[in-house]
Amino acid sequence: PQAKDPYRTGYHFQPRKNWINDPNGPLIYKGIYHLFYQYNPSSVVWGNIVWAHSTSTDLVNWIPHEAAIYPSILSDINGCWSGSVTILPSGKPAILYTGINPDKEQVQNLAFPKNLSDPFLREWVKVPQNPLMAPTQANQINASSFRDPTTAWLGPDKRWRLIIGSKRNHRGLAILYRSKDFMHWTKAKHPLYSTPKNGMWECPDFFPVSKTKLLGLDTSAIGPDVKHVLKVSLDNTRKEYYTIGTYNVSKDIYIPDDGSIESDSGLRYDYGKFYASKTFFDSAKNRRILWGWINESSSVSGDIKKGWSGLQAIPRTIVLDKSRKQLVQWPVVELEKLRTNEVKLPSTLLKGGSLHEVIGVTAAQADVDVAFEISDLKKAEVMDPSWTNAQLLCSKKGTSVKGALGPFGLLAFVSKDLKEKTAIFYRIFKSHNNNNKYVVLMCSDQSRSSLNPDNDMTTYGTFVNVDPLHEKLSLRSLIDHSIVESFGGKGKECITARVYPTLAVDGDTHLYAFNYGSESVKIAGSAWSMKTAKIN
Ligand code: DQQ
Numbered sequence: 441p442q443a444k445d446p447y448r449t450g451y452h453f454q455p456r457k458n459w460i461n462d463p464n465g466p467l468i469y470k471g472i473y474h475l476f477y478q479y480n481p482s483s484v485v486w487g488n489i490v491w492a493h494s495t496s497t498d499l500v501n502w503i504p505h506e507a508a509i510y511p512s513i514l515s516d517i518n519g520c521w522s523g524s525v526t527i528l529p530s531g532k533p534a535i536l537y538t539g540i541n542p543d544k545e546q547v548q549n550l551a552f553p554k555n556l557s558d559p560f561l562r563e564w565v566k567v568p569q570n571p572l573m574a575p576t577q578a579n580q581i582n583a584s585s586f587r588d589p590t591t592a593w594l595g596p597d598k599r600w601r602l603i604i605g606s607k608r609n610h611r612g613l614a615i616l617y618r619s620k621d622f623m624h625w626t627k628a629k630h631p632l633y634s635t636p637k638n639g640m641w642e643c644p645d646f647f648p649v650s651k652t653k654l655l656g657l658d659t660s661a662i663g664p665d666v667k668h669v670l671k672v673s674l675d676n677t678r679k680e681y682y683t684i685g686t687y688n689v690s691k692d693i694y695i696p697d698d699g700s701i702e703s704d705s706g707l708r709y710d711y712g713k714f715y716a717s718k719t720f721f722d723s724a725k726n727r728r729i730l731w732g733w734i735n736e737s738s739s740v741s742g743d744i745k746k747g748w749s750g751l752q753a754i755p756r757t758i759v760l761d762k763s764r765k766q767l768v769q770w771p772v773v774e775l776e777k778l779r780t781n782e783v784k785l786p787s788t789l790l791k792g793g794s795l796h797e798v799i800g801v802t803a804a805q806a807d808v809d810v811a812f813e814i815s816d817l818k819k820a821e822v823m824d825p826s827w828t829n830a831q832l833l834c835s836k837k838g839t840s841v842k843g844a845l846g847p848f849g850l851l852a853f854v855s856k857d858l859k860e861k862t863a864i865f866y867r868i869f870k871s872h873n874n875n876n877k878y879v880v881l882m883c884s885d886q887s888r889s890s891l892n893p894d895n896d897m898t899t900y901g902t903f904v905n906v907d908p909l910h911e912k913l914s915l916r917s918l919i920d921h922s923i924v925e926s927f928g929g930k931g932k933e934c935i936t937a938r939v940y941p942t943l944a945v946d947g948d949t950h951l952y953a954f955n956y957g958s959e960s961v962k963i964a965g966s967a968w969s970m971k972t973a974k975i976n
């Protein structure tokens with residue numbers, strides 16, 4: 441083994457080396473979870489893309505297999521790009537993925553397992569009819585923007601549907617296809633949904649959520665208890681947006697409730713690094729699970745030095761919030777198996793300007809779950825109505841800018857002298873026109889995370905829809921060597937950041953709770969050291 445790499449993760453999914461990007465075709469089959477992902481077998485930068493493959497019985501520990509899908513036919517000879525799995529009514533899984541053909545056109549291919557009695561689904565056979573969907577003169581599809589088929593869903597008319605990400609000029613498109621037999625696919629006249637200006641829509645995801653139960657639904661579920669979610673990934677900004685709306689089954693169109701996917705006024709799964717995500721329905725536990733790719737924030741030369749690039753986020757269960765206006769995400773419960781040596785933080789008053797070290801956890805590999813209670817909100821600063829962009833507000837009012845209620849939160853990856861630190865914190869503002877309304881800002885400030893200037897240390901932020909008058913402000917952070925994944929407001933908002941400290945490494949890493957506001961806040965919760973998962 442090589443000298444220890446301080447940035448390799450202890451419990452976040454990554455292969456042993458090289459480049460990874462999008463999660464592909466997640467599924468459960470005969471009790472085994474499968475994760476495929478975009479992988480370059482020969483380098484630390486993007487290229488030569490195949491579907492690498494790992495399996496798990498608990499979504500925490502993973503064993504690697506040979507690549508499942510790799511260039512081998514004309515219609516994928518230049519790369520096997522992203523796609524999804526559909527479980528057919530017989531129980532047989534089907535992979536639909538984008539292949540790059542000899543003319544560098546994007547086409548859609550189908551593959552089935554070679555041996556259905558192998559629970560590891562190690563070998564896949566591409567059907568001779570490939571490609572099943574392709575751009576032509578007649579269908580007017582843009583051949584360089586036609587990719588990432590979703591999991592298909594079965595309509596009441598017994599026909600399959602799926603969408604494929606595309607664009608026409610600047611218009612983002614979710615192109616709809618239908619099929620009776622999963623083999624012959626016909627493009628619908630109209631897309632499932634489209635909006636002007638923000639194409640190309642990569643990795644679309646379209647799935648039902650329950651209005652009343654905290655459970656996931658099969659992708660084909662429809663009915664009065666169901667709303668739908670459409671997520672798209674925008675290649676120009678590397679941001680994802682989702683809307684919640686209604687799927688009109690007879691017209692085969694999706695109508696978002698309100699909000700927009702075109703700008704930062706829309707909803708995001710994650711306000712930090714998180715891209716090309718995909719959900720699947722876990723029929724064993726009746727939940728819907730979200731996977732997302734976490735890119736590096738280091739330089740390419742840094743990646744070459746490490747020998748790897750890219751992680752997957754901890755899989756998250758997602759449900760509809762009771763407001764029915766947003767989703768709520770939470771790390772899968774199985775992750776808690778890795779928790780050890782709990783350090784309890786009994787209810788403690790954090791006076792204005794105070795720091796409180798959390799002693800006794802392996803601070804470079806930890807799970808921290810705390811809640812802040814504010815007894816007196818009267819002194820909250822007034823929100824300027826022009827502060828509409830949370831990320832900008834977080835950069836303007838960073839960790840060192842003292843306020844009244846906040847900044848308070850956690851300092852992760854702290855070096856002994858506090859020269860390096862990553863701050864995840866809240867600020868509370870009073871609404872400018874209503875004395876009893878508050879605005880909660882959640883930030884992840886990486887600006888002091890490393891003394892190495894080669895890293896992208898952008899600050900991230902989002903508003904959190906919680907009412908600090910009546911609820912505690914919870915904050916959970918999954919800290920893992922070069923990543924901190926934070927869940928605010930019990931999973932209402934998430935921010936994932938990558939950091940590369942030079943001093944706050946392994947055993948030299950500290951963890952603090954802090955309050956740099958003038959007003960006191962109460963903190964309580966727990967921190968755990970995290971065991972190392974067996975990953976690949
Ligand atoms: N990554 C894949 C594409 C997809 C993009 C190629 C998103 O299929 O659109 O590696 O990151």
